[in-house]
Amino acid sequence: MGLVKIKNVQNGKIGFWKISHDDDLKFAETIFTSYHPNWKNYRNNKRRHQILATRLLAHELCSKNDIKQNEFGKPYLISGTDFISISNDNNYIALLLSNHPCGIDLQSVNTKILKIASKFQNKNDFIQNNKIQELTQLWAAKEAMYKVYGTPTILFKQHLTIEQKSSNEFIGFCAHPHIKFQCKINMYSFKNYLLAFTSEIIDH
Template sequence: MGLAYQKKIDAKTCFAVWKIEETAEDLFSRLQLNDIERAYLESLNNGKRNLHWLSTRVLLRQMLNTDEYIDCRVDEHGKPYLANFPHHISFSHSFDYAAVMISKDKPVGIDIELVKSKIIRVANKFMSPTELEFIDPNHTIPHLYICWCAKEAVYKLNGRGNVSFKDHIHIKPFLYATKGSFAATLEVEEEKQIDVCFEAFEDYMIGYAAAYMP
């Protein structure tokens, strides 16, 4: 199927979602990869990990709309970046979908997750007691996924290690909805405010953030 959804955030920022229905061979044929990338790809187990890696790169190529080689690297913190394009980037994937967010002028973070009941069992590992108080009891599972995706998006936007979802990323109370935004705070060294957006997509939840609030 390929491109399943695309959203423009502003003139220089957007994200897109790719439905993975292709074979690894088909996705591979659409890419230009160097020897290091080929070796890394060969190190992955065949299956979803392989397809996720390939699909995010194919989607990135389509979003950049280029025939040039895309030099996509990973920094010392594991954050992907482009060496030969000016864009900030963020990748995510979950089961049958991959997501990519790009911006020419600001850091970005995106997360996509299949909504499943298991999140209830781990909620207290990434949510503070204060945050758990505002979770809608009638929509507990999707509300928790909004929070998880939001914290993951903030984590990726920040792009640094040693950040605890529970202790360093805090979400201001917000009402459950299938689409919206709310404020989050990243408290590492100095406090940073971030506006996080979210929306339900089929059986998935997407959370994304771009830049820090002034």
């Protein structure tokens, strides 16, 4: 299926890609070659396809650039002033291109979230129950927020708190000792997926 949609959002745009057998993987091998340059070393065919499909999606949004990853795996554009964030789940890929530090996360809604809720949910978060949909919202929001800076010492349960403003708008707070900021987080749903992305850094 390939490119599903490009959506304009505050301060940037989001691209969606659905992996399919029709993806032009030969072309993908020739573009954005700094993004996972050793992709052939992956034994998992699905992971290799995922990397190449991400290159194809990036080509749709910022064709004259390339993507590298820092020592923590956070992607960044090698030229220009824009920022980038990438997420994938099963056969879908989402890419956020923004004019400020940003984060995006794509999550399928399923019962697996119940097993890890205690690792990321704190007493100040907007929910205090075990509803799968809301827990997935919380997880996706924290993932998107974490990706703004991608610092491994930021802990989801201890440092990140999410407040809900409406059904699809949230505010995230980071209380890391050395990294303090707030951000707006928007949430969309499609099929059995939730997509969370930061739309504005309020204070940092």
